[in-house]
Each structure stands twice: as structure tokens, then as C-alpha cells.
Amino acid sequence: MFKLTDKIAVITGGGSGIGAAISRLFARQGATVHLLDFDTDTANQTADAIRAEGGNAYVHACDVANSRQVNHTISKIRRIDILVNNAGIAHVGKLHQTTEADFDRVVSVNVKGVYNCLSAVVPLMQAQGGGVILNLSSIAALVGIPDRFAYSMSKGAVQAMTLSVARDYLTDRIRCNCISPARIHTPFVDGFLARNYPGREPEMFEKLAQSQPIGRMGKPDEVAALALYLCSDEAAFITGCDYPIDGGFVRLNN
Known part of the structure; x- marks a missing residue:
């Protein structure tokens, strides 16, 4: 179960943290992984670790906020079975502490970055007869988190994009879900x-x-395990869903 043999997966921000854990697990399950990352040093370290375990990994220097870079990178990969939109940045601050520059920076990566990758990959998946998309949101999109105005806004947008893509591309056999970690x-x-x-x-x-x-x-490997399930054939009946992985934060905090 949960094998990704012969699958080609693109993972943004795949060089560190949750993205690295997803990249390594997907490779162990048989996928060829393409790491899109602004920081190629960490991405190359992750790719080297994957290759040392007998897996296949490729690194692409790419700023997801730059549509030209995203389109150029995706055009080189050509076939994509799985897209994981993991790249993102944080910002700490209430509304009155968030400058326009802060706001634009968060939107450029967390919202436009996801849009850019979806825009580049969905037509490929349509042409090849389907695919799987997984977006990384946050519990900040579900509950009020102090001092996270811009970040919460951006992750709410990710959830809305997830629902829209899941609904619009059902007939193209494209599934789209998201994970909301604490x-x-x-x-x-x-x-x-x-x-x-x-x-x-x-x-x-x-x-x-x-x-x-x-x-x-939580541990990055725990998020990666959920990502593996949602991107595997065993989850073929799941689309348009958000999965909090939060140690009970959303439902059990009083």
C-alpha cells in the first residue's frame, strides 16, 4: 500500500522541514521527486540524502513567487503526477504591525506562489488524464491565532484555492486536498x-x-505520512478536503 512507483512528484520548498520529509518519504515509496526551492543548498542536501537511499531526486532553483521561473521549471519536467505546494513564509504581527511590504511579501509566496504552480501544472495534468495536488495550509486558517494577520490570511486563501481547484477539475480526474498543520x-x-x-x-x-x-x-515525518496517503492511489476517493494535523489544537483547545 501507499506505493508511488513510477510517479513523478514536484515538491516546492522541498529542501528543508516538512518539504524535505515529504520529498524523502515519496522517494522511498518509489517516486521520482523534483525539489523546487529558493535555497538550493538545503535542497541539494536533501536530494543527496535521497540518492544515498537509492532514490531519484532533482533540484531546481526556483522562486515560486516568480511566474516566469515557475513556468520555465515546470516546462522542463513535462510530466507531473503529484504536485505538493509546500513552499511558504511566515510573518508575525497584528494588522497594525503589518506593513504593506510585509503583506505583499507574504502574498507573493504563500498565495501567488501557489497560484503560479497550480497554473503551470494543472494544464499538464489535464493533458495527461489526471493527477494529484496537495496544498499546505495551516490551522491559522481555521482558528484565530494571535499576531498572525498576514500569515492567517494567506493560508485561508490556500484553503479556498484547494476547494476551487478540486471542484473545477473533477472531470479531469485531478484531485486536490490540503493539510493544515499546527x-x-x-x-x-x-x-x-x-x-x-x-x-x-x-x-x-x-x-x-x-x-x-x-x-x-508535531514532527515533519508525521506530516509527510499524511501527505503520502493523500497523494497515493489509496486516497482516490478523497478530494476537496482539509486535514488538520494538530495534536488536537483545533477541536480540543478550550
Whole structure:
């Protein structure tokens, strides 16, 4: 079960964190993975790890906010069975703390970046008779998270795009779902704590971990396992759905 043999998968932001975990798991399950990443250093490290495990991986330097780069990169890959829109950036701040430049930067990556990849890949999937798309949203699109105005807005847009694509391309045999993680322990979390709470990293890490009712942060590999299921043939009856993976955050927090 959950094999991706002979599948070709494109994973944006595939070099680190959740994207790297998805890339490595998909490769272990038989997919040829194409990592689209702004940071080719980390992407190459992930690709090297995949190859060391006997998998197939290719790295493409690509800024998903740049439609010309996205279209050029996708045109080189040609056939795509799976698209994972994982690339994204964060922003901390309330509305009055969010400048227009901040807002535009988040939209350019988290919203336009997803649009650019969908726009480039959906016609390919139509021509080849189908495919699977998985978008990475966030629980910030589902509940009120303090100090995350721009980020929450962008992830709400991802959920809306997921529903629209799922509905519009049913007859083209294109499935589209999304995952909404809560806090996942990635290098981003460590960097965030180091920048904002120097000297208090362990204390603040524990505080963030305890905000999930289950009592810890999630692991990238746990998100990757859910991504694998949703992109596999075993999930052929699932489209237009969002899956919180949140340690009980959305439903169990009071």
C-alpha cells in the first residue's frame, strides 16, 4: 500500500522541514521527486540524502513567487503526477504591525506562489488524464491565532484555492486536498526562537509545545505520512478536503 512507483512528484520548498520529509518519504515509496526551492543548498542536501537511499531526486532553483521561473521549471519536467505546494513564509504581527511590504511579501509566496504552480501544472495534468495536488495550509486558517494577520490570511486563501481547484477539475480526474498543520518542529521553529527569545529558547519551546493538547509539537515525518496517503492511489476517493494535523489544537483547545 501507499506505493508511488513510477510517479513523478514536484515538491516546492522541498529542501528543508516538512518539504524535505515529504520529498524523502515519496522517494522511498518509489517516486521520482523534483525539489523546487529558493535555497538550493538545503535542497541539494536533501536530494543527496535521497540518492544515498537509492532514490531519484532533482533540484531546481526556483522562486515560486516568480511566474516566469515557475513556468520555465515546470516546462522542463513535462510530466507531473503529484504536485505538493509546500513552499511558504511566515510573518508575525497584528494588522497594525503589518506593513504593506510585509503583506505583499507574504502574498507573493504563500498565495501567488501557489497560484503560479497550480497554473503551470494543472494544464499538464489535464493533458495527461489526471493527477494529484496537495496544498499546505495551516490551522491559522481555521482558528484565530494571535499576531498572525498576514500569515492567517494567506493560508485561508490556500484553503479556498484547494476547494476551487478540486471542484473545477473533477472531470479531469485531478484531485486536490490540503493539510493544515499546527506547530511542527522544524528548523524554522528553532530559528524563530533564537531570533525572538535569545537565552530563553528551551522555556519558549516548551511553551509552544504545550499549546497543542497532545503536549508536544508535531514532527515533519508525521506530516509527510499524511501527505503520502493523500497523494497515493489509496486516497482516490478523497478530494476537496482539509486535514488538520494538530495534536488536537483545533477541536480540543478550550
